[in-house]
Amino acid sequence: MVGYQIVHRNLYRMRISIPRLAEDAEYADKLQRLLETLELVSNFRINLKAKSLAVEFSYEATVTALATMENKVLAAIQQAHHLDIEDALLCPTAVKSPEIDYWERLGPSAISLGLSFGALIGLPFPGFLMTGAVLFAAVPVFQRAMAGIQTDKQLNIDFLDALAVSLHAYNNNFFAPSFMLGLIEGGEVIRDLTARGSERASLDLLDCLGKYARVERDGKEVEILVKEIVEGDRVIVYPGDQIPIDGYIVRGTGLIDQCKLTGESVPVTRRSGEEVFASTLLVDGQLCILTERTGSNTRAGIIVTLMQSAPVHDTRVENYAAMIANQAVVPTLLTGIGVGLASGDLSRAIALLTLDLGTGIRVSVPTTILSALTYAARNGVFIRSGRAIEILAKIDTVVFDKTGTLTQGHAGVTGIKVTESQVAPAEILALAATAEQGLTHPV
Structure with missing residues (x-):
């Protein structure tokens, strides 16, 4: 365990004394690399001779995000003791989604559009x-159209798009279908990109818990991988460590910061027999915890699973638009056939088939919802689904169960009122600041 003491702290800055910095240059290097992975840390300085770490946070960060970053800084102090340099570089701050293959998704439509434009100019x-x-x-469009026929037993918007592309190609009109395909596939990629951004912002409850944990085995304290902890293990947690499991305290008393899990900014005291949860931070004390749940079965893990499976696309406006668009497929198809037969002009029939009522909403609504989920998650608010965002429009009253959800948890001067007119507020503030110098008490 790495010992430390918080010497000074305010809303956007904290200074920590870490004796180990003066005697272990490799530890200082690993700590520096870990701190470089924290997004809201705008600046930090490690002074080896003074055994000091000074951290400054971004002024654009919310209070909830600042509290979370403080926990991550304290956790990094302990993690640097265990990690190799390579591990420090790769410590995740978010759950990574599979990379999007832009060439596979956009390459064919881009080539088609380029060739079509070339043919258009001669x-x-x-x-x-x-x-x-x-x-x-158009292969992805054909695949989605076939899936709609086989799975949903109906003709969908993709069927109209596939038919329009095929008829355009038959009519030797290549630019219009190429441009349409570029818009369709480009919209799908934009939607996937936004979804990946939402995941990065919201699924960090179990990130950087540390690769190792200390457990009691046969009366001895041993260090094992966190993923090797099983139900019934007794986990030993020291100040600055994040609790890696859900369980009950069997020995010790500790001050625990649960802000990351509950939003409560004030640390709570937990004693023997009381329950503690993964992803919370032990600020003070030493605990021996009997493991009840690990990994995705912990409360934090369940939240992550819920966010991963959130029905983002389950929104009333999108479902309604998709329903109307799919219902309009057959009438549009029949109208196009009628116009083609009446006029004898295939181009007029094709023009009606491209009247797609659903593609714009199909792309724009999920993108908007995902952006809202991303913004909320970055500010510490986890929203279950797109439907929940829509319901917010009908809410006229919000009930909070505790004041810690609303307060910042940091004392500050909001105003100065004087009783003697000959004394200026600035003078009182200067005297108070002088008296406060050298004190570390938060008030």
């Missing part, structure tokens, strides 16, 4: 090449 591209490029770029 370049002599052969017709079979143009047709092949357009149809190849």
Whole structure:
């Protein structure tokens, strides 16, 4: 365990004394690399001779985010003791989604659009090449249309798009379907990118808990990987450590910061027999905890699972738009056939097929909802689904169960009122600041 003492702290700055900095340069290097991964840390200084770490946080951060970052700084002090340099560089601050293959998603439509534009300005591209490029770029649309027929037993918007692309290619009109495919696939990629951003912002409750934990085995304290902890293990937690499991205290008393899990800014005292939870931080004391739940079964893990499975696209406006759009497929198809037969002009029939009522909403609504979820998560608010955001429009009263949800948890001067007119408020503030110098008490 690495010993430390918080010497000074205010809302956007904290200074910590860490004796180990003066005697272990490798530890200081690992700590520096860990601190560099924290997003809201705007600046930090490690002074080896003074055995001191000074951290400054971004002024744009919310109070909840600041409290979370303080916990991560204290956790990094302990984690640097265990991690290799490579591990420090790779310590995750978010759950990473699989990377989007931009070439696979956008490459075919981009090539098709480029060839179509070239043909439009007179370049002599052969017709079979143009047709092949357009149809190849439309493969994802064909797949979604076939899935709608096989799974939902109905003709959907993608069926109209696939039919319009095929008829355009048959009519040797290549630019319009290429441009349409670019818009459709580009919209899908934008939606996926926003979804990945939402995951990065919201799924950090179990991040950087540390790779190792101390447990009692056969009467001895041993260090094991966190993932190797099993139900019934007795986990030993020291000040500055994040609790890696849910369980009950069997020995010790500790001051625990639960802000990351509950939003409560004031640490709570927990004693023998009381329950504690993963992702919370032990500020003071030493605990021996009997493991009840680990990993995704902990309370923090359940929250992460819920956020991962959140039905983002389950919104009333999107469902309504999709329903109306799908109901309009057959009438649009019949109208297009009628216009084509009456006019004898295939281009007019195709023009009606491209009247897609659902694609715009299908892309814009999820993107908007995901952006809202991302912004809320960055400010410490986890919203279950897109439908919940829509319901917020009908809310006229919000009930909070505790004051800690609303207060900042940091004392500060909000105003100065004088009783003697000959004494200026600035003078009183200067006297108070002089008296406060050298004191570490938060008030």
